Amino acid sequence: MTETPLISTKGLSVHYPLRGTLIGPKPVVRAVENVSIDIAPGSFFGLVGESGSGKTTFGRALLRAAPITRGDVTYDDGEVRYDLPKLEGRELKEYRSRAQLIFQDPYAALSPRMTVRDIIAEPLEVMGLTNSREETDERVREIAAKCRLNLEHLRRFPHAFSGGQRQRISIARALVSRPRFVVADESVAALDVSIQADVLNLLKSIQQEMGLTFLFISHDLSVVAHICDNVAVMYLGRLMETAPTRELFSAPRHPYTQALLSAIPSLDPEDRRGGQKLLGEIPSPTNPPPGCKFQTRCPFAQDRCRKEEPELAHIGKGHNVSCHRWEELAAEKVLA
Amino acid sequence: MSRLIDVENLTLQFDTDEGRITAVDDVSFSLEAGEVMGLVGESGSGKSVTAKSLMKLNAGNAIYGERTKITLHLKGGPIDVMGLKSARDMQVVRGGAISMIFQEPMASFAPAISIGNQMVEQLQIHTDMSKKKAREVSIEMLDRVGISDASKRFSQYAFELSGGMRQRAMIAMALSTKPKLLIADEPTTALDVTIQAQVIDLMKDLVAEFGMGIIFITHDLGVIAQTADKVAVMYLGRIVEQGPVRDVIRSPAHPYTKGLLAALPHLDDLDAPLIPVPGDIPSPLERPTGCVFNTRCSVAIEGRCQRELPRFTQIDATHRVACHLFTKESVSA
Numbered sequence: 001m002t003e004t005p006l007i008s009t010k011g012l013s014v015h016y017p018l019r020g021t022l023i024g025p026k027p028v029v030r031a032v033e034n035v036s037i038d039i040a041p042g043s044f045f046g047l048v049g050e051s052g053s054g055k056t057t058f059g060r061a062l063l064r065a066a067p068i069t070r071g072d073v074t075y076d077d078g079e080v081r082y083d084l085p086k087l088e089g090r091e092l093k094e095y096r097s098r099a100q101l102i103f104q105d106p107y108a109a110l111s112p113r114m115t116v117r118d119i120i121a122e123p124l125e126v127m128g129l130t131n132s133r134e135e136t137d138e139r140v141r142e143i144a145a146k147c148r149l150n151l152e153h154l155r156r157f158p159h160a161f162s163g164g165q166r167q168r169i170s171i172a173r174a175l176v177s178r179p180r181f182v183v184a185d186e187s188v189a190a191l192d193v194s195i196q197a198d199v200l201n202l203l204k205s206i207q208q209e210m211g212l213t214f215l216f217i218s219h220d221l222s223v224v225a226h227i228c229d230n231v232a233v234m235y236l237g238r239l240m241e242t243a244p245t246r247e248l249f250s251a252p253r254h255p256y257t258q259a260l261l262s263a264i265p266s267l268d269p270e271d272r273r274g275g276q277k278l279l280g281e282i283p284s285p286t287n288p289p290p291g292c293k294f295q296t297r298c299p300f301a302q303d304r305c306r307k308e309e310p311e312l313a314h315i316g317k318g319h320n321v322s323c324h325r326w327e328e329l330a331a332e333k334v335l336a
Numbered sequence: 337m338s339r340l341i342d343v344e345n346l347t348l349q350f351d352t353d354e355g356r357i358t359a360v361d362d363v364s365f366s367l368e369a370g371e372v373m374g375l376v377g378e379s380g381s382g383k384s385v386t387a388k389s390l391m392k393l394n395a396g397n398a399i400y401g402e403r404t405k406i407t408l409h410l411k412g413g414p415i416d417v418m419g420l421k422s423a424r425d426m427q428v429v430r431g432g433a434i435s436m437i438f439q440e441p442m443a444s445f446a447p448a449i450s451i452g453n454q455m456v457e458q459l460q461i462h463t464d465m466s467k468k469k470a471r472e473v474s475i476e477m478l479d480r481v482g483i484s485d486a487s488k489r490f491s492q493y494a495f496e497l498s499g500g501m502r503q504r505a506m507i508a509m510a511l512s513t514k515p516k517l518l519i520a521d522e523p524t525t526a527l528d529v530t531i532q533a534q535v536i537d538l539m540k541d542l543v544a545e546f547g548m549g550i551i552f553i554t555h556d557l558g559v560i561a562q563t564a565d566k567v568a569v570m571y572l573g574r575i576v577e578q579g580p581v582r583d584v585i586r587s588p589a590h591p592y593t594k595g596l597l598a599a600l601p602h603l604d605d606l607d608a609p610l611i612p613v614p615g616d617i618p619s620p621l622e623r624p625t626g627c628v629f630n631t632r633c634s635v636a637i638e639g640r641c642q643r644e645l646p647r648f649t650q651i652d653a654t655h656r657v658a659c660h661l662f663t664k665e666s667v668s669a
Contacts, residue, residue, distance in 0.1 A: 050528040051499070162616040163379070192378040192555055197599035198612035219528055222601040226610060249603065263533040264603065265558035269582045272562055277537065278530040281500055 004076050005038035006181060006213045007062060012036070012071035014054075014061050014237075018286060029285050031057040033237045034071070036312070039213060039230075041077065041180075044204075046228030046245070047217045048260065052282045054237035055217045059183040062215065063099050064092060075099070077180045097127050100179040104186035106166035110158040116169055117154040120144060123177045139176055146206060147172040164195035168202065175206065183215045188223060200227055221260055225249055230318070233257050236285060236293040239312055243319040253321040253330060256294050292324065300325055339409050340517060340549045341390065342366045347401025348382075348389055348573075356399075357620040359385045361573040361628075369516065372543060372550045374564035374581065376557060376596070380617045382573035383553045387519045390551075391430045392417060408433055410516065432462050435510035437503075439522035444506060445494035451478075452490035455509045462513045477508040481538055500531035504538070511542060521553045536563055557596060561585055566654075569593045572617065572628040579655030589657040591633050627660065635661065 014032040032054045039045045047055045060066035062073065064084055073084035075095065082095055100123075103109040110119055120140045123129075130136045144154060147168045158166055167187065174182055184203065188196040204227060207214060218224050224231055225245060232242040233256060241254040252258045259278040266272075280297045283289055292310055295301040304324050312322040323329075348360040360382045367373050375383045388394050390406060406417040410433055420426050438444040446454060455474035459465050465473065471490070478486035481504040494502055503523060510518060520539070524532040540563065543550060552563055560567055561581060568578040569592065577590040588594045595613035602608055615632045618624060624631050630641040637660055649662040 050530060164616055193557075194378055194596060194599045194613035195616070196612075197601075197610035200610055201612065221529070222603050225603055225606055226601040246606065249606070260529060261603075263529040265533070265536070265556070265562040267558050267561050267585060267597075267600065267602070269561045269585055277533050279534075281498055281531065 003040055004078075006041040006075065006077055007039040007215075008037075008072075008074050008076075009062070010036045010072040012058070012061060012073055013069045014057050014066050015069040016067075027286070030237050030288070031066075031285060032061060035234075035237075035239050036071075037232055037239070037242060039181075039215060041213050042207075042211055043230060044207065044214045044216055044228040046224035046231040047215060047234060048219060048221055048224055048231060049234035050219060050260075050282050052236070052285065053234040054285075055234050056185055057237075058234065059101075059185055059215055059217050062181075063101055063183055064095065065101070075181070093127065097123075097129060097177040098179050099181040100174040100177065100183070102167075102170055102174045102182060102184045102187045105190050106163055106170050107190070109170050110166060112158055114157070115154065116144075116149065116156055116158065116161075119158070119169060120154075120172045120176050123173060127177060129177055140172075143172045143176045146175070146209070147202065162195075163191050164198055167191060167195075167199050171199075171202065171206070175210070175212075178210075179212070181213050181215070183217065185217045186219070187216075189218065189220065196223070203227070222264055233260070236282065236288055238293050239320075239322060240294065241319075241321045241323075242312075244317065247317060247319055251319075251330075253315065253319070253326045254294075254323050255298050255300055255329070259297075292322075300329060338369050340367050340369045340371075341409065342405070342407045343390070344405040344407075345401065345403040346386065346389055346406065347404055348385060348394065349399045349401075350395070351397040351399065354621055358623060359573050359620065360389065362401075363570075363573070363575050365568055365575070365578065367517070367549045367551065369549055370543060370547045371566070372552055372564045374560035374567040375551060375553045375570060376555065376560055376567060377570035378555060378617050380572070380620070381570040383570055384521055386570070387436070387521060387551055387553055390417065390517070390519065391434050391436070392420065392426060393430070393436075408517075427462070431458055431513060431515075433515055434517045434519060435513060435515035436519040436521065437506050437510050437523045439525055442494060442499075442502060445502065447494055450491050450493055451497070451505050451509075452492075455490075455512060458509065459512055473512055474508070477512045478505065481505070481508045481511075481542075482534070483508070499527055500534065503527060503531075503535055507535070507538065507542070511546065514546065514548075516548055518548055518550045519553070520550060522555070523552075524559060525554065525556070532559070539563065557585065557600060569596070572620070572623065574628050574658065576629060576659070577655075577657045579651070583652075583655045589651055589655070589662060590629075590659050591635050591661075592629050595632075627658075637661070 012035045015028040015030050018027040018029060049055050057066050061068050068085045075082040075084060087095055117140055121136050124136050124139060149168060188199050216228055228245050231245050231248050233240045235256050240256050278297055283296055289296050291307045292305040295305040310322045310324045312320050314320050344364050346360055346363040349356050349358050363386055377383050385394055404418055408415045408417055417429060452474055456470040459470040475486045475490050478489055483489050483504055524535050564581045567581045567584045568575045571592050577593050588597055598611040613632055626642045626644050627646050630636045640660055646658045646660045648656045648658050650656045
């Protein structure tokens with residue numbers, strides 16, 4: 001890609017301190033460790049992994065809502081360029097209007113005591129982006145229409161709305177400040193499938209209309225497959241594999257990616273295959289295994305995997321994988 | 337196979353401050369021992385209250401329809417569930433013949449009592465086991481559902497277990513009384529796909545081993561395809577289509593079932609557009625007349641679907657649908 005990425009991270013790490021002993025080094029939880037990705041402007045970038053894999057923390061670090069311990073993160077939308085770890089004061093405030101977040105639970109994310117109009121207008125007022133009430137109302141009406149909310153809706157309170165409608169209100173609130181970059185954290189996970197499709201279609205059409213860039217965090221690979229251009233797979237704070245969506249789904253190279261794919265329940269009642277089921281659960285990040293973080297659950301782990309942590313290797317066409325044995329496994333066609 | 341439960345004309349209304357609302361409307365189904373039935377539908381379609389009715393577990397303001405008949409076929413003879421009045425009589429059914437697994441495993445365990453003590457308590461209520469025996473059985477069940485170090489886990493509390501572990505413990509607890517019928521209300525919705533796959537496998541093994549019937553409530557048709565033998569699709573308290581899982585998923589008849597399937601992302605065709613079911617499920621206070629689905633149906637027949645309630649039409653011996661587009665003549669033609 002010759003295009004300048006909108007967001008570029010190099011070795012991004014987020015560590016949280018644990019309560020330690022008096023002597024010796026303070027223990028830390030490595031929630032995100034050494035993650036390097038580029039997000040191209042105008043793209044849908046998917047981030048998948050199980051609970052506890054660090055997806056949310058990574059998304060928040062890009063918004064400067066989680067502390068960046070190490071690494072470089074740059075934001076460049078053509079107008080301004082920010083070095084995120086160093087942002088502060090007025091520039092940080094300015095960045096917040098350019099980067100926004102859509103939450104998972106539309107029932108918890110909206111204040112029950114504010115009207116929909118006030119909810120959507122709040123970012124404008126807090127950031128001082130408009131000069132008059134008329135201008136605020138104008139902006140609110142404009143974005144509400146894009147999210148298919150009518151004037152009647154704006155006067156009501158959130159309790160009067162269904163899950164899908166509430167999520168459209170959340171989206172309107174995130175977009176009212178005209179951001180360039182939006183982190184959607186499990187934004188459809190709490191919705192019924194019938195409504196989920198509607199919200200996904202809305203996000204896609206708004207993205208194209210407003211030229212937005214999305215970081216789409218989800219544990220649902222089939223949703224990610226449909227909406228994203230590129231996908232990154234995380235496990236215990238590390239990047240396991242990144243690739244263009246089609247490439248990742250047709251030729252997954254990491255055993256973890258493969259396991260996630262085979263865990264999706266097939267819609268075909270005849271196809272009740274056992275597949276490659278992952279055993280066990282994600283280890284605690286306070287006590288990660290040595291070597292490759294996935295070795296405790298990996299069916300292909302060898303001695304080397306238990307000792308040495310693999311580096312993310314570039315294997316072509318924007319495809320990167322972090323596995324000692326990917327070449328062997330690909331050659332043996334163990335991973336289809 | 338032997339018949340386990342018959343539900344006939346289940347109708348359930350709730351008295352609320354805003355008026356009387358209908359949650360379940362004339363639902364009938366039956367289940368054999370060792371059979372898994374999936375109950376699918378959006379939030380608000382009445383899946384959970386239907387399942388809870390089998391134990392009369394709904395809140396005090398619930399009013400059951402006069403024609404409602406629920407018969408549980410046990411070894412000692414049939415039990416008329418609607419006829420059971422006192423909580424004491426209900427014990428035969430609640431936790432005895434029928435156990436339930438809830439969606440949120442964190443919320444369904446008491447936080448201040450150890451997992452083991454909760455398991456022992458219910459065994460002592462429903463069986464005549466001694467405390468020592470109940471403890472042994474509980475540890476054995478924990479082990480059976482794949483919890484390592486079961487005797488240590490036995491004395492731990494819910495917060496010390498991960499989500500997947502808690503759901504396993506919940507299953508162990510529900511099965512330790514050897515129920516004839518297990519109601520699983522969205523048991524995997526709160527779990528990661530990898531853990532969901534493990535729990536589904538576990539439940540399949542247990543059906544084979546214990547031979548109980550399962551009612552599996554979920555909004556995920558993929559989970560249904562993987563677990564159920566037959567399926568009932570619910571919308572606004574009515575069953576709109578029911579039949580063997582293969583027939584319903586491969587050749588859905590009702591526009592709502594078709595809509596649910598079209599809204600699902602398919603991994604084998606990434607370019608296929610996702611087609612949402614238009615609109616939202618109406619509030620139970622504004623229940624549509626005629627076919628309950630007519631307000632969101634793209635193929636509704638003007639005038640007819642708004643006024644006339646569709647009856648079931650048999651597509652074949654086991655697959656039936658309630659839609660005006662299907663009549664006896666159109667099916668046989």
